[in-house]
Amino acid sequence: MSLQSHLTELVRKHQALEAEIxxxxxxxxxxxxxxxxxxxxKLLLKEQIERLRQNGLASVH
Numbered sequence: 001m002s003l004q005s006h007l008t009e010l011v012r013k014h015q016a017l018e019a020e021i022x023x024x025x026x027x028x029x030x031x032x033x034x035x036x037x038x039x040x041x042k043l044l045l046k047e048q049i050e051r052l053r054q055n056g057l058a059s060v061h
Contacts, residue, residue, distance in 0.1 A: 003056050010049050017042040 021038045024030040 003052065007049060007052055007056070010045055010052070014042060014045045014049065017045065 017038055021035060021042065024035050024038065
């Protein structure tokens, strides 16, 4: 898998988590721990995306 396709997949997963979090927040019966776990996963993906972008740019130069 190329770096770009891997980044694209991570961004897609990040966006899916964002949508899931937003859906959870509009329902009053949602488990707060579920939202916290989703946000944690989203943050980990964001950090991974940033690391890959920085490493990808560094390898180009």
